[in-house]
Amino acid sequence: MRFLRITALVAVIAGVALTAAGAATVSGLLPYFTIQSNVAYGLFAGWAASRGPITRPALKGAVTLYVTITGLVYHLVLANPASGFSMGPVERTFAESVGNQLLHTVVPLLAVLDWLIFDERRRFRWRYAAYWLAFPLGYLGFALIRGLITHTYPYPFIDVTDLGYAGVSLSAVFFAAAFWLLGLAFVAVDRVRWRAAADDRDPDPVI
Template sequence: MNLRRAQVTAIFRLLTVICVLAGIVLTAAGPATVTGLLPYFTIQSNVAVGLVAGYAGWLAWRGRPAPSPVLTGAVTLYITITGVVYHLVLANPASPFAMPQPDRDLADAAGNQFLHTVVPLLAVLDWLFLQPRGRLRLRYAAYWLAFPLGYLGFALIRGLVVNRYPYPFVDAGQLGYGGVALSAVFFAVAFWLLGLAFTGLDRGLARHRPGPDRSGVPQERPDELVR
């Protein structure tokens, strides 16, 4: 990676970190509190993006190889889930799991958009254009489900303690555990397919980028990745 590209990459990732911080601060300045926000997948995935983007930006500025594509792929998947689920499920009036959208002041509305729209878009753009290619295998799509499934367990256990659930599709009080299990299976399959799409896109892009990838590591052939 040449010096100019490294600097542009580092600055882009710094912008991502700033957007994560802005989203959390603006949202916490509204009716929500920092501790009240922490149980949400939205916040956890945004924090993960901020940490990885900050670290990856520091590496790029110093001209060092990018973090593991497995890590960046996982974090990009999780923040993509945040954006997709919010816009298609939670904020969509036609969805059976739509959540009432409160009247927000300008700061709170801006924070909401940073967390659910801006940061997911920045993370996906980073993954598409600034990450090394050809290092992902199809089996990673299954491995990446560990965090969403762990989050489900956390949300259910927390719900037993505080009698409150962060999202309607994990609300055992309303759906029962059978209903939660059914929605969990649906979302797990959807997230797995999305992970497969990421690995497949990575392989497709690798075919059009011969030679070493942007981290300087020679790429494997696409047929070596189906293991």
């Protein structure tokens, strides 16, 4: 358990460092949801590795969901030519490619494994799926306000220059619905596993 969480923390640090080793800088990477979600999960993984049992399941669920969103959006949308929002072939150095895979593939997988296998206390509530939308929606507001100043947008599906505010609004509604459904899936899986674990702990009924 502790090994996996330390590995995830190291993967986050290495992923950011290797990505920043190219043309991008750390400050230039900060506006990306990828970096923010990975750093959030890395901090939580480091805290959990040093403190032991997870006592804040809603917070752990949130950071796990966000880094999972990072992995899914990258592989299904940004790196998928059929999505309509593909960022196309990107030239990267070897270090940047490794960093990219760490942040978009390795860390999300480690986060999901940690959640499914090692969380000691879990009991998500259905309303958490709505609460967990707060950060993605806040990020959208941040990206749009930043775009008004810099005239740049971190992702093509929130690029006002290309899509206009109507297009971005439609895109935002679609992604918000998808993230909410993913959150509900997290809650459903968690509750099934929690009940299964509770049944395993109960003695056999006397007949």
